[in-house]
Amino acid sequence: MRRKMLGVVGPTATGKTAVGMALAKMLGGEIISADSMSVYRGMDIGTAKPSLADQGEVRFHLIDVGNPLEAFSVAEFKRLALVAVDEIWERKLLPLVVGGTGLYVNTLTGGWNIPEVPPDYEFRDALREEAAALDSEHLLEKLRKVDAPTAERLHPNDQMRIIRALEVYTKMGVPISQLHAEAGRIETGWDVQLFGLTMRRELLYERIENRVESMIEAGLIDEVRGLLDSGCTPSMTSMKGLGYKEIAGYLLGEYSLDEAVEILKRDTRRFAKRQMTWFRADDRIQWLDVESISAHDAAERICGMCCMDAE
Numbered sequence: 625m626r627r628k629m630l631g632v633v634g635p636t637a638t639g640k641t642a643v644g645m646a647l648a649k650m651l652g653g654e655i656i657s658a659d660s661m662s663v664y665r666g667m668d669i670g671t672a673k674p675s676l677a678d679q680g681e682v683r684f685h686l687i688d689v690g691n692p693l694e695a696f697s698v699a700e701f702k703r704l705a706l707v708a709v710d711e712i713w714e715r716k717l718l719p720l721v722v723g724g725t726g727l728y729v730n731t732l733t734g735g736w737n738i739p740e741v742p743p744d745y746e747f748r749d750a751l752r753e754e755a756a757a758l759d760s761e762h763l764l765e766k767l768r769k770v771d772a773p774t775a776e777r778l779h780p781n782d783q784m785r786i787i788r789a790l791e792v793y794t795k796m797g798v799p800i801s802q803l804h805a806e807a808g809r810i811e812t813g814w815d816v817q818l819f820g821l822t823m824r825r826e827l828l829y830e831r832i833e834n835r836v837e838s839m840i841e842a843g844l845i846d847e848v849r850g851l852l853d854s855g856c857t858p859s860m861t862s863m864k865g866l867g868y869k870e871i872a873g874y875l876l877g878e879y880s881l882d883e884a885v886e887i888l889k890r891d892t893r894r895f896a897k898r899q900m901t902w903f904r905a906d907d908r909i910q911w912l913d914v915e916s917i918s919a920h921d922a923a924e925r926i927c928g929m930c931c932m933d934a935e
Contacts (some may be wrong), residue, residue: 625816630930631721632659633729633903634821635896636866637831639675639919643821644722645682646923651720654683654712658723658732661865662703663690666851669844670867672835675903679853685712692862693855702731720816726902727785733816733908744791768788771799777898779891780862805874817930820906821922822869822900823915825878832892836885839867845881848872 630653632644644655657663659672665688674684685708690696709732712719721732755763763786768775774789792800822829848871856863858872867888874884903909910929914922 628719628815628883629709629733629817630926631658631729631733631816631818632821632926633722633818633909635725635828635899636672636724636824636892636905637828637835637896638821639914640722640724640920641678642919643914643922643926644720645674645678646920647721647926648682648718650719650923650927653718653720654685654708654715655722656708656712656732657684657686658721658725658728660696660701660728661862662687662723663696663874664688664862666692666854667847667862667865667868669839669842669847670865670871672839683708690862692823692851695861698727698731701728705732713761713849724899726899726906728816733818734814744795747791747794748787752783753791755783763787763790767793769803773801774799779895779898779902781869783864784826784861799844801860816908818906818910819926819929820903820909820911821913821914823913827915828896829893832896833889834889836867836889836892840885845871845875846934847935849875852876866895 630651632640632647636642641655645720648655649857652807657674659671660675661667664671667673673687674741676682679687685843686701686705689704690700704706705728709719723729748809759778762776763783764778764780767778767786767789770793771789775786776785778789780786789800796803844867848868851863851868852872852875858864858869858876863869863872869883870888870891873887874881889916911921912925912929917925
């Protein structure tokens with residue numbers, strides 16, 4: 625029999641973790657976190673990482689596996705996630721992929737089979753120098769001219785992925801978005817079902833603003849200060865995550881706390897929009913409106929939609 629995997633995805637602040645936990649309890653599963661920031665140790669508040677109490681109720685994988693002083697790659701995520709998936713299956717439980725990092729979800733559940741483009745480090749260094757000499761919007765505008773669909777879903781600060789998209793276009797002569805459209809998916813040999821959580825944009829934005837306020841109250845400023853004191857710098861991949869770059873800017877005197885909070889709210893709204901653009905392009909995802917239902921009810925509906933039991 626083909627082994628099974630279930631995923632819960634969607635934009636930030638839609639309650640994916642709560643729904644994933646409810647599903648894990650109903651179906652007998654463990655969660656693989658598909659969040660590119662929750663992998664870092666010491667980054668808890670800004671990532672909305674599951675609490676220790678939550679982790680005591682349901683087992684989570686791919687949390688606190690990376691050092692914030694070092695970049696954590698998609699390849700490293702896939703390597704560790706595959707080990708976790710095998711261990712979960714060996715215990716006759718169900719792997720539940722839960723998170724909002726679309727690239728992580730794709731690479732684990734059957735990502736696009738894109739032609740391999742070896743890295744060109746001189747090309748990358750040249751683009752980084754361009755960005756340093758101009759501004760963060762420069763590379764994104766450059767990408768927009770050759771690959772508008774990819775540029776639309778990337779933030780100006782996501783320099784690594786912007787450079788990679790430009791690198792692929794330069795080497796292949798076609799945009800990476802076209803390669804996505806033309807490529808088939810990698811066959812994993814697993815039965816994968818993905819469910820996306822959604823709600824009205826106005827409500828989502830309200831939840832995002834409330835979450836930001838809660839993070840500030842919970843000690844996000846002290847968390848970021850501690851990371852800076854430990855040697856983290858704004859140029860590091862870990863510190864480019866939402867909440868960290870904005871608060872770091874405040875602590876380094878670039879703007880006031882009020883400005884930092886408003887920038888964080890704005891950037892998170894924009895990030896949620898890009899997440900929806902990414903996930904809407906994945907025709908495997910079945911969507912569930914969770915605006916007026918609890919996490920438990922959402923999990924029950926997903927159970928009814930997938931009828932998936934752990935082997």
